[in-house]
Amino acid sequence: MSLIHRLTSQSAQFDAELRTLLAYEASEDESIEHACAQILHRIQHEGDTALLDYTQRFDRLTVEQASALEIPKAELLAALESLPADQRKALEQAAERVRRYHEHQRSETWTYTEPDGTVLGQQVTPLDRVGLYVPGGKAAYPSSVLMNAIPAKVAGVPELIMVTPTPDGVRNPIVLAAAALGGVDRVFTIGGAQAVGALAYGTDTIPAVDKIVGPGNAYVAAAKRRVFGVVGIDMIAGPSEILIISDGSAPADWVAMDLFSQAEHDELAQAILLCPDADFLDQVEAAIERLLPTMPRADIIRRSLSGRGALIHVRDLDEACKISNHIAPEHLEVSTRNAQDLLSKIRHAGAIFLGPYSSESLGDYCAGPNHVLPTARTARFSSPLGVYDFQKRSSIIQVSESGAQTLGPIAATLAQGEGLYAHAASAQFRLNQS
Amino acid sequence: MSLIHRLTSQSAQFDAELRTLLAYEASEDESIEHACAQILHRIQHEGDTALLDYTQRFDRLTVEQASALEIPKAELLAALESLPADQRKALEQAAERVRRYHEHQRSETWTYTEPDGTVLGQQVTPLDRVGLYVPGGKAAYPSSVLMNAIPAKVAGVPELIMVTPTPDGVRNPIVLAAAALGGVDRVFTIGGAQAVGALAYGTDTIPAVDKIVGPGNAYVAAAKRRVFGVVGIDMIAGPSEILIISDGSAPADWVAMDLFSQAEHDELAQAILLCPDADFLDQVEAAIERLLPTMPRADIIRRSLSGRGALIHVRDLDEACKISNHIAPEHLEVSTRNAQDLLSKIRHAGAIFLGPYSSESLGDYCAGPNHVLPTARTARFSSPLGVYDFQKRSSIIQVSESGAQTLGPIAATLAQGEGLYAHAASAQFRLNQS
Structure with a gap:
């Protein structure tokens, strides 16, 4: 098995090879669908009783009454206080930058008056109450808490309810600290399809929300799909992707490490490099080979790169932009001299990183823009998570x-x-x- | 069976009665789901062959080759030329007003530069290609063609592909005229789940689109749900609704007719009046009784009003706003003196019609705002169809x-x-x- 695929756009088979490389179908698991339907039904009809039952069964967490599932605000603040100073400062700086960026996204009510006195316009209002799902265990990313909570708060959502499973009662203090920083109003230690159901339908303890956002496992995703319509949901994300357009001007090590930073997420993550300079592609391949053994998550990176990664030799940067527009990547790095000049040729991408210093990892954490981005070619028709996802509009006709x-x-x-x-x-x- | 329910918010049973009145569950029909899955599978794998087969089978329309499914642009223009003068003028005036309103909704790219030279922002671009579904037969509304096509064109979508079934080859000239006025680029005479599949996956004849919008029957709705993710879709609409908040100052006949204008859509449509003046509610009920026999669609109106309609006596206008916010109606008429003063109390509604002259029917056709609106309480988290549905954003990070x-x-x-x-x-x- 090769380290990473090598393709060239001049090959007669290129279109077919690219299609194979990109092929990814989210599998629908009948048993998950069935389990979710049952869990949601019980939550809707039995409320807290079912919620306590599932929480005991799946998270091995037993409480006397449902109100004990809530983490008091004081504990969130205590978690923030208890963080190591450098971590707390980094989290605060990230939160501040994310907030500042998202302030630019707020929409405002507008009206105009016609000569005969008729007034037309659009009233913009925040959602009343939003639910934020935060996974437990290893996928519990404090940065995700900030990226989901801050746009909701900038939009003016008065009540932001976070749910996160705490298997065996183990709480993640960095996640709770991020909740405090992000302005989360209430936190409940519930997870899985039962948490999604509780947020959608409400129970005596969990308030019903208007929209549910945040990542989760296959059960959470299936449950979100099922409650869509009762509440709003954000997109259901596929594996993460990066596409790098390079002219060979940045150090090969930087480019290799940027490919790694996508590949280390999971083995289905996709990292692709487009470059018209074949020598540079060789240098990047050599850098991959040299740097890979130094990576703590080398196994995942190796599987991701050999399965779904590719170094692609293209005719020129124009062709690179065309291929990129076809792929509509979640993350696009334009690692070229005068990257700005290529911007107008980019039509579809979740986030566009311009120039050699704009590594995706800076955007993932603290540049300011959101890291919740459209995957699997959906950037053709959808947008990063933003303040606009927590506001809605009503037409005004007078x-x-x-x-x-x-x-x-x-x-x-x-x-x-x-x-x-x-x-x-x-x-x-x-x-x-x- | 009573003409229309009469409720009062002071009753101890009011909450339960309101819940019963609002209850509506979209039924999932297994046989429709199964048929759609099969149709989509064949379209995806057999393309035009399957499309011609289904079009022959369901629409009794046989053509030699798939290219004959396209209606040439000249025929659209001829349809426009052939309209009676008053109808053409009305359609043109409506299109112009809808366009002018939607121009206000266009988002623009923005960036800002930080002191250290870092540039952050958001690039706004139109979708490349959009599909517009237009039902055949009785539900073929030219106003819907305008309401879907114009925002896409204002957004700058370069290619707008309309599909509409023509059973037995019968074409609807007003719909084709509206397509010409709305700026539709290409029209194909296909419908049903097979048309949705052709737009989502593309065939040799039908170009694959990035998003599909427009209303349709249960098969179309089921097919849209299934292709969501491959392409974007608009919302799946439930039955139409109107809620009127009245202080009794407008003529009872006007209010009654506004309730009719919702009820005449179909028997599941919902028309509700909230008013603190019990005498006025009596007057409206009398007007309903008197006017109903004069209506060509009296049977539908009667079934809608007696099944899902209600005249509700409320304590005051404040309570009316609270109930309205709970219902989050698709259309809300605030038929009061100083309606403007109540606007700030309205949090959730698809479109808000202020003052006695703002009948919903003016908004449905020509006031300017879109008539594609969130139904079934989804105005809590979603918005009217707009230019923003045909633009998407990419974060810029330099x-x-x-x-x-x-x-x-x-x-x-x-x-x-x-x-x-x-x-x-x-x-x-x-x-x-x-």
């Missing part, structure tokens, strides 16, 4: 008496054409008799 | 050399805390050795 005289006949004509006579009459009733 | 020195240590500290060592190394590689 027709003046004079405006009703202008609009009435138009509406009546069109309504009659569609056979909707009450619509027509409703418009005609507003016409002044003269 | 870290300067100096910025990398500030951000690197923060990212490295947090990455190490999460056990992601390649992330840490990738940030550290950018630190200047000094």
Whole structure:
């Protein structure tokens, strides 16, 4: 098995090879679907009783009453106080930068008035209550808590409810510290499909929310899909991806390590490099070979790179942009001289990192933009998580008496054409008799 | 069976009665799910062959080759030319007003530069290609073509592909005229799950799109749910709803007719009136009784009102706003003196119609705002269809050399805390050795 695939866009087989490389189908597991349906049904109809039952069964956490599932705010603050100074400072600096960036995303209510006095516009309001799912165990990333909580708070969401499983009662202090910093209002130690159900339907203890965001395992993802419509959900993420467009000007070691930083997430993560300079591709391959043994997560990286990674020789940077637009990567690094010049050629990507100093890892933690990004080519039609995901809009229509005289006949004509006579009459009733 | 339910918020049973009134569960039909899965599978793997087969079978439309499924642009323009003058003028005026309103919704790319030269921002781009589903037969509403097509075009979508079934080859000239006015680029006479599949996966004849919007029957809805992820989709709409908050100041006939204009859509449509004036509720009930026999769609209206409609006596307008926020209606008419004063109390509604002259029917056709609105309480977390549904965002991150020195240590500290060592190394590689 090779270290990493080597492809060239000049090959007659390139299109087929690229298709094979990108192929990824999220498997639907019937047993997970079935279990989730049952869990959600019980939570909806039995509330706290079912929630306590599942929490005992799956997390081996037994409490006398459901209210004991809540972590008091004082404990969140204590977790923050107890962090090592450098970690706390890093978390605070990241939170501050993320907040500052997201302030730019806030939408505001707008209206305009027409000459006849008719007012049209859009009222922008935050969601009332949002649920934030935070995985337990190894996938518990404090940075994810910040990236999900801060946009909700910047949007003005008054109540942000976090749920996170604590198997055997073990709590993760960095995650609780991040919750305190991110402005989370309440935290409950529940997880899995039962936590998603509790947030969607509400129980005596867990308040029903309007939207659920945050990553989770296959059960959480399946449960989120099922409650969609009852509440809003964020996207269901696939494996993480990076695509690097390079002109060979940055050190090969930097590029290799950036590929690693994606590959180390899990073996299905995808790291691809496009470069018109074949020698540079050789240098990167050599760097991969040299640096890989030094990595604590070398096994995962090796499996990811050999399975789904590729170094691709392209004709030129224009072709690189075209291939990138086809792939619509979650993370795109444009590691070239004058990277800015290529920006206008990039149509689809979750986040665009310009220039050699913009490593994806800086964006993952603290540059400011969100690290929750569209995967699996969905950047063609969707966007990073943002403040806009926690605001919604209502059209405002205030027709003046004079405006009703202008609009009435138009509406009546069109309504009659569609056979909707009450619509027509409703418009005609507003016409002044003269 | 009563003409329409009468409730009062002062009743001890009110909460339960309201819950019963609002209860609506979209049924999942196993046979539809199964049929859709099969249709989508065949379209994905057999392309045009399967498409021609299904079109022949379901629409009794036989063509020699798939290219004959396309309606040439000249025919769209001819349809527009052939409209009666008043209908054409009404359609043009509506299109112009809808376009003008939606221009206000366009988002623009933004960036900001930090003191160390780091640039952060968000690039806003239109989707490349969008599919618009337009139902055939009676539910073929030209106004819906405009409401879906215009925001896509205002967003800058270069290719807008419309599909619409033409059973027995019968084409609807008003729908084709609306397509011409709305700026639709190509039209194909296909429908059902097979049309959704063709748009999602592409065939030799039908280009694959990035997002599919527009209403459809249960098969279309099920197919859209299934292809979500491969492409984006708009919301799946439930039955239409109106809620009117009245202080009794508008004519009872106007209010009754506005309730009819919702009820005439279908028997599951919901029309509710909240008013603190019991006498006015009596007047509206009398108006309903008097006006109903004059309506061409009286049967549908009667079934809708008696099944899902209600006149609700409330304590005051404040309570009316609270109940309205709970219901989060698709359409909300605030038919009061100084309606503007209540606006700040309205948190959730698809569209808010202020004042007695703002009948929903004016908004449905020509006021300007979109008539594709969130139903079934989803206005708590979602918005009217808009230009923002046809644009997406990519984060821009251009870290300067100096910025990398500030951000690197923060990212490295947090990455190490999460056990992601390649992330840490990738940030550290950018630190200047000094």
